[in-house]
Every structure is written in C-alpha cells, then in structure tokens.
C-alpha cells in the first residue's frame with residue numbers, strides 16, 4: 713500500500729525533520745507562520761484545531777503558543793513520537809492521533825480550525841482529503857493550507873528550468889536518501905497540477921468561501937508580490953467553511 717511506503721519514508725525523516733522544525737520555530741519562518749495562523753484563525757481563545765500531517769509538531773506548537781487546543785494527526789508513528797517530545801519540551805501535552813489525512817477518525821463539525829503544512833502534495837487522493845477536512849470543520853470554521861509546487865518540475869518546463877537553475881533539488885534531508893519519495897512523487901496526482909490554482913478550484917467547488925492566497929518563492933520569506941512571470945514555489949491558502 714502506497715500510504716505505508718510514504719509513512720516509512722517519513723519515519724526515516726522524523727529525527728532530521730525535527731531538528732529543522734526546532735530551527736524554524738526559533739527563527740523568522742516560525743514568526744512569519746505564527747502571524748499567518750493568527751491572521752487566519754477564527755476569533756476566540758482555546759479553539760479546537762487540527763494540525764493535519766503534523767510531522768514533528770511545527771503548527772501544533774505555534775497553535776499552543778497562540779492559546780488554542782490542537783490535535784496533532786499524522787500517519788507516521790515516528791513523526792507523532794517527535795511531536796509529543798517537542799511539545800513536552802515546549803511545556804505542552806500533545807494530543808496525537810495516527811490518522812490518514814484522506815479518511816479521518818473524527819466526527820463531522822469537530823474543529824474550529826484545520827491547518828496543514830507541506831502535506832497535500834504527498835497524497836494519493838488530495839480531493840478526498842480536502843472533502844474530509846471540510847467535513848470535520850464546524851460551519852464558519854477556517855482552513856489554512858501551506859504547500860507548494862514541489863514536484864511540478866517533473867512535468868512543467870518552466871518549473872524544470874527554475875529547479876535546475878536554483879538547485880531546489882538540494883533541499884536538506886539531513887542524510888536521508890530522498891529517492892523513495894522522489895520516485896513516489898512521480899505518480900502522485902498533484903505533481904502534475906499547477907498550484908494553488910488546483911486547490912482554489914477544488915475547494916471553491918466544495919463550497920469553501922472567502923478564499924485568499926499568498927504566493928511565495930523558494931521559501932515563505934520570499935513573497936512574489938504579484939510580479940508577472942515569477943513562479944509560485946510555495947503558497948498559503950485560507951478560507952472559511954460556509955455557515
């Protein structure tokens with residue numbers, strides 16, 4: 713089953729990814745995305761939030777810092793272990809759940825806020841995942857997705873040229889061979905889709921309202937600022953579930 717191969721890869725990445733998340737949380741990426749969460753969350757304190765594909769707990773820790781009650785879900789048990797340890801180190805008792813983003817073990821209208829960073833590209837059935845995330849959101853709840861065109865260079869000449877020029881392929885996996893996920897990504901549906909256009913069309917078709925998108929270059933610290941011709945490498949999408 714592909715999901716087990718994906719989880720096995722992320723199990724191997726958990727230790728190194730956790731180091732990266734520590735650095736991010738202490739630096740400008742953490743500060744920037746904490747602001748993005750604050751801006752996207754519905755009003756109120758102590759909101760029920762889902763960090764989907766939580767990895768070592770990046771959004772989870774930011775949500776705790778902001779005074780909310782995150783549930784941290786991931787399919788990789790090693791990532792969940794890291795999320796618990798990192799939360800404990802930061803003084804929080806994580807609530808972790810092993811779950812497939814495409815078939816959630818939560819009831820309808822459970823959460824005020826669902827967020828996810830760098831997960832959707834990695835899914836076999838991303839439309840199914842979005843339908844599930846909207847199902848578990850309360851009416852009026854908000855969705856925030858951070859993701860990117862991480863493998864569009866396989867299928868799009870402009871992205872291929874940028875990838876070769878900027879050496880995006882040399883992202884730091886801290887000694888773990890990325891070949892298994894690079895091979896899996898060749899057949900994942902979103903490796904062929906220009907995003908966030910695909911996400912906006914899919915989510916608005918599912919009834920997500922007030923969709924807003926911010927586009928970035930190689931990192932979330934390089935906004936494109938609407939410049940013509942610049943390629944979107946990363947993006948933040950947010951929207952509200954209709955009441």
Ligand SMILES: C[S@@+](CC[C@H](N)C(=O)[O-])C[C@H]1O[C@@H](n2cnc3c(N)ncnc32)[C@H](O)[C@@H]1O
Nearest residue numbers: 722765766767770786787788791812813829830
């Ligand atoms: C690139 S990491 C991002 C981790 C974290 N969101 C962050 O930004 O630091 C992708 C995460 O998604 C998880 N993942 C991949 N496919 C999944 C699925 N179908 N259901 C749940 N989690 C999944 C992986 O185990 C991994 O922890």
